[in-house]
Amino acid sequence: xxxxxxxxxxxxxxxxxxxxxxxxxxxxxxxxxxxxxxxxxxxxxxxxxxxxxxxxxxxxxxxxxxxxxxxxxxxxxxxxxxxxxxxxxxxxxxxxxxxxxxxxxxxxxxxxxxxxxxxxxxxxxxxxxxxxxxxxxxxxxxxxxxxxxxxxxxxxxxxxxxxxxxxxxxxxxxxxxxxxxxxxxxxxxxxxxxxxxxxxxxx
Amino acid sequence: xxxxxxxxxxxxxxxxxxxxxxxxxxxxxxxxxxxxxxxxxxxxxxxxxxxxxxxxxxxxxxxxxxxxxxxxxxxxxxxxxxxxxxxxxxxxxxxxxxxxxxxxxxxxxxxxxxxxxxxxxxxxxxxxxxxxxxxxxxxxxxxxxxxxxxxxxxxxxxxxxxxxxxxxxxxxxxxxxxxxxxxxxxxxxxxxxxxxxxxxxxxxxxxxxxxxxxxxxxxxxxxxxxxxxxxxxxxxxxxxxxxxxxxxxxxxxxxxxxxxxxxxxxxxxxxxxxxxxxxxxxxxxxxxxxxxxxxxxxxxxxxxxxxxxxxxxxxxxxxxxxxxxxxxxxxxxxxxxxxxxxxxxxxxxxxxxxxxxxxxxxxxxxxxxxxxxxxxxxxxxxxxxxxxxxxxxxxxxxxxxxxxxxx
Numbered sequence: 143x144x145x146x147x148x149x150x151x152x153x154x155x156x157x158x159x160x161x162x163x164x165x166x167x168x169x170x171x172x173x174x175x176x177x178x179x180x181x182x183x184x185x186x187x188x189x190x191x192x193x194x195x196x197x198x199x200x201x202x203x204x205x206x207x208x209x210x211x212x213x214x215x216x217x218x219x220x221x222x223x224x225x226x227x228x229x230x231x232x233x234x235x236x237x238x239x240x241x242x243x244x245x246x247x248x249x250x251x252x253x254x255x256x257x258x259x260x261x262x263x264x265x266x267x268x269x270x271x272x273x274x275x276x277x278x279x280x281x282x283x284x285x286x287x288x289x290x291x292x293x294x295x296x297x298x299x300x301x302x303x304x305x306x307x308x309x310x311x312x313x314x315x316x317x318x319x320x321x322x323x324x325x326x327x328x329x330x331x332x333x334x335x336x337x338x339x340x341x342x343x344x345x
Numbered sequence: 346x347x348x349x350x351x352x353x354x355x356x357x358x359x360x361x362x363x364x365x366x367x368x369x370x371x372x373x374x375x376x377x378x379x380x381x382x383x384x385x386x387x388x389x390x391x392x393x394x395x396x397x398x399x400x401x402x403x404x405x406x407x408x409x410x411x412x413x414x415x416x417x418x419x420x421x422x423x424x425x426x427x428x429x430x431x432x433x434x435x436x437x438x439x440x441x442x443x444x445x446x447x448x449x450x451x452x453x454x455x456x457x458x459x460x461x462x463x464x465x466x467x468x469x470x471x472x473x474x475x476x477x478x479x480x481x482x483x484x485x486x487x488x489x490x491x492x493x494x495x496x497x498x499x500x501x502x503x504x505x506x507x508x509x510x511x512x513x514x515x516x517x518x519x520x521x522x523x524x525x526x527x528x529x530x531x532x533x534x535x536x537x538x539x540x541x542x543x544x545x546x547x548x549x550x551x552x553x554x555x556x557x558x559x560x561x562x563x564x565x566x567x568x569x570x571x572x573x574x575x576x577x578x579x580x581x582x583x584x585x586x587x588x589x590x591x592x593x594x595x596x597x598x599x600x601x602x603x604x605x606x607x608x609x610x611x612x613x614x615x616x617x618x619x620x621x622x623x624x625x626x627x628x629x630x631x632x633x634x635x636x637x638x639x640x641x642x643x644x645x646x647x648x649x650x651x652x653x654x655x656x657x658x659x660x661x662x663x664x665x666x667x668x669x670x671x672x673x674x675x676x677x678x679x680x681x682x683x684x685x686x687x688x689x690x691x692x693x694x695x696x697x698x699x700x701x702x703x704x705x706x707x708x709x710x711x712x713x714x715x716x717x718x719x720x721x722x723x724x725x726x727x728x729x730x731x732x733x734x735x736x737x738x739x740x741x742x743x744x745x746x747x748x749x750x751x752x
Contacts, residue, residue: 173500193542204495208499208522212518
């Protein structure tokens with residue numbers, strides 16, 4: 143039973159991950175990411191980590207990927223990318239290098255783990271009751287690891303303040319928003335030439 | 346394993362237990378479908394009454410079969426997919442709306458005596474909860490599924506390949522994400538008071554003489570109602586499908602059975618949201634048992650009664666209130682509901698800590714209120730200052746213009 147659930151959700155996770163890589167449309171890629179996130183949530187359920195499973199869906203599927211989609215839709219980049227353009231010089235060889243490095247690290251971790259799970263034995267022992275899960279997690283987060291939790295909160299606050307500072311309006315008359323590069327992009331697309339030109343200005 | 350709290354599943358799972366679970370699933374599915382049918386009729390009829398019209402009155406007595414007729418009509422209509430549509434996503438979106446709406450109902454306890462008993466009923470010689478599942482993550486499942494439901498609306502608008510649906514879906518996702526935060530914080534106070542995430546345990550903890558009204562029944566309840574209405578995209582928060590501005594919003598391009606699925610999901614969400622509100626804040630099926638001989642029936646009756654009160658008020662809101670403006674929507678969500686929910690949550694948390702440590706509640710409340718008041722004053726001051734500066738910028742005092750030109 144457990145093996146069957148594991149295999150099905152592993153297939154869902156992996157096919158979602160491949161979909162993210164192979165989909166040409168950014169919206170489709172984001173949807174494959176959601177599929178992957180759901181597979182991971184089922185894997186958490188299989189480990190009796192019910193709270194983590196729910197939070198995985200609420201935070202990743204419900205907030206983060208939604209924001210991805212939001213940005214993709216608002217900026218109008220939801221069309222297939224031109225793969226001939228390389229925005230940053232030398233990014234492809236660098237990506238191959240880093241990818242190989244990550245693959246190597248993961249494989250070596252897997253090979254070490256053949257005899258059993260890695261890490262501290264205390265971290266891998268079963269917790270017992272699944273209903274107790276949330277309580278244990280809360281205790282661990284707000285006693286042993288409270289400093290890390292607070293630091294993460296601070297980091298997020300800094301990110302929010304930074305975003306507000308970046309988009310704040312400077313003194314003086316109203317400036318147009320700096321979206322010229324994005325907004326002018328559809329003009330190259332042949333499908334938009336059929337539309338009336340004044341719609342371009344409104345968009 | 347996951348649903349272990351139900352006494353039915355603690356013993357060996359044989360064929361009989363399996364059939365009982367299957368029966369529960371089928372009954373709750375049928376119950377939900379029939380209530381949606383009645384809800385659509387109820388809403389149309391009630392709104393007609395409030396607007397001095399007659400409403401549906403042809404199909405069946407009092408027009409009660411109108412929804413059935415509409416459903417059959419939609420089912421046989423031609424299914425159109427726009428040429429610009431993203432076909433797989435366009436076909437997927439209605440199901441992403443519908444399935445979460447169904448699943449949420451699984452965690453709602455609709456019966457069982459929580460006051461004298463442990464909330465179980467006897468079915469074919471087994472004791473069981475009157476709800477399909479009672480997972481330990483409980484009400485988090487509701488939050489997770491309502492975040493999945495955002496995808497249905499968002500993708501429907503995007504995949505239609507047309508302007509109005511896209512605008513509708515962008516509005517919808519911004520609105521639903523904003524109000525989900527307030528919704529979650531209101532529910533967090535219920536966890537804190539009930540001491541558990543499971544809906545069964547929450548209802549048990551409320552089955553005393555007062556349903557925990559003091560801690561959860563006023564502030565979090567009202568926040569939940571407002572945020573829930575916004576989450577449902579119901580009036581006065583129906584900017585998502587504002588007919589006057591966006592044709593039909595995210596489902597403009599949908600027709601035939603796919604449109605019916607969206608409609609079904611919308612009304613089903615109204616019912617499940619009301620059921621969740623009853624479960625979290627009004628004691629679920631708890632109520633006095635008046636006739637001892639049919640004791641099992643009373644909790645179900647009380648539950649239906651409370652549910653109907655909510656359904657009535659949702660229709661009432663729709664008939665009464667005009668749609669609010671987009672900036673008012675965002676102001677209400679971010680500057681009123683979220684700080685209020687957070688402040689109340691902190692107050693209840695402080696009271697809980699005080700009770701554990703044996704402090705007297707009076708100084709705890711006084712200190713908490715003072716701290717919260719200081720926080721509110723700082724927040725309000727920041728908002729006022731920002732607003733004044735923005736106004737100075739937009740209406741351009743001369744000094745501001747000069748400073749801008751000099752820079």
